[in-house]
Amino acid sequence: MxxxxxxxxxxxxxxxxxxxxxxxxxxxxxxxxxxxxxxxxxxxxxxxxxxxxxxxxxxxxxxxxxxxxxxxxxxxxxxxxxxIRHYLLANYGVNLKDVKKIYSHPQALAQCEKFLKSLSEVEIIPTYDTAGSAKMIKEKKIMDGAAIAGKQARKFYGLKILKAGIENHEKxxxxxxxxxRKKIIARENPKTSIIFTTKNIPGALYRALGVFAQRDINLLKIESRPIIGQPWRYMFYLDFEGSIEDEVCSDAIRELKRLTDYYKFLGTYEKGREVG
The missing domain is CATH 3.40.190.10 (Periplasmic binding protein-like II)
Structure with a gap:
């Protein structure tokens, strides 16, 4: 299918x-x-x-x-x-000494900063996409430039590798x-993601996170984002081990809802494996 x-x-x-x-x-x-x-x-x-x-x-x-x-x-x-393994890609006939411009997404450029600093007299040009940079140098037949992208982009656009593994760190x-658009609850090795905002009272976040600590639920990640239109107030994104259907987790969520102004369930899904 x-x-x-x-x-x-x-x-x-x-x-x-x-x-x-x-x-x-x-x-x-x-x-x-x-x-x-x-x-x-x-x-x-x-x-x-x-x-x-x-x-x-x-x-x-x-x-x-x-x-x-x-x-x-x-x-x-x-x-x-x-x-993520980055490659410096170019058209056939281009050598590293010919490269005067390097194109890629800002994230990829940051991830390859050490390599880029080792080059001299090369202009670094941010673009909207890594693979899009590879496509551009191919379609425009750019012979004084190269793109930072993945190996799949090289194969897809018929480019050659000038340098492999140029990311700052192998990990x-x-x-x-x-x-x-449909909710699918994972049964194996589950983790759950939610969003919430706390009430504007002292100790609100401490109490909200405490509902998980009291039940020995392992928190995997917490991220805060500003609430638009409410300066200096934040929305919290939380990942924790377990399924929303587990009794201990659902009990924690029931208590959390009483302590918060806003709550949204994002999903219970299987923890991802490392690939590539």
Whole structure:
């Protein structure tokens, strides 16, 4: 059975690689220009699933996607932790000494900062997408430039590798979430993601987190984002071990709701494995 799976970027993007790692040959890739387009396509049922990056192991969270999780009524149904290996790609006939411009997404440029600093007289040009940079130098026949992208982009656009493994650190992983308009509760090795806001009283966050500590529920991640229109107030994104259907977890959520102004369930899904 084939699934239409949305991702941001061009064919060969890391998000597409993450989707393929999760769905294998069942994935029918559908590329969109923006992350919000991915969310919209999932919510409207244009596609079956979406794939979005949520955090990098070296450079932290992708805040835009946290905000979009709050904005759109979609569910997290899976995750993939993809090993990100960057390549310097160029057209055939171009050598490293010929490269005067390097194109890539700002995140990729940051992840390859050490390598880029080792080069002299090279202009670094941020773009909207890693694979899109590879596509651009191919289509425009750029012979004095190169792109930083993944190996799949090299194969997809017929480029050559000038330098492999140029990321700052070998333990460079990005965690991707699988989105669906339908709630699917995982049974094996589950983790749960929620959003909440606390009441504006002393000790509110301490009490909210305490409902999990009192029940020995392991918290995996907490992220705060500003509430638009309410300066210096924050929305909290929480990941914890267990299923929303577990009695101890559902009991914790019932108590949490009494302590908060806003609560949203994002999903109970199987913990992702490291791939790539």
């Amino acid at each position: 084939k699934f239409k799976v949305a991702f941001q970027g061009e064919r060969g993007a890391f998000s597409e690689q993450a989707g393929l790692a999760f769905f294998d040959e069942r994935m029918e890739p559908v590329a969109f220009n923006t992350f919000e387009d991915v969310f919209k396509s999932v919510k409207k049922g244009v596609v079956d699933f979406g794939v979005i990056p949520i955090e990098n192991s070296l450079y932290g969270s992708i805040h835009q996607n946290y905000d979009l999780l709050q904005k759109y009524n979609v569910f997290i149904v899976g995750e993939v932790k993809l090993r 460079n992983f990005t965690r991707f979430l699988i989105l669906s």
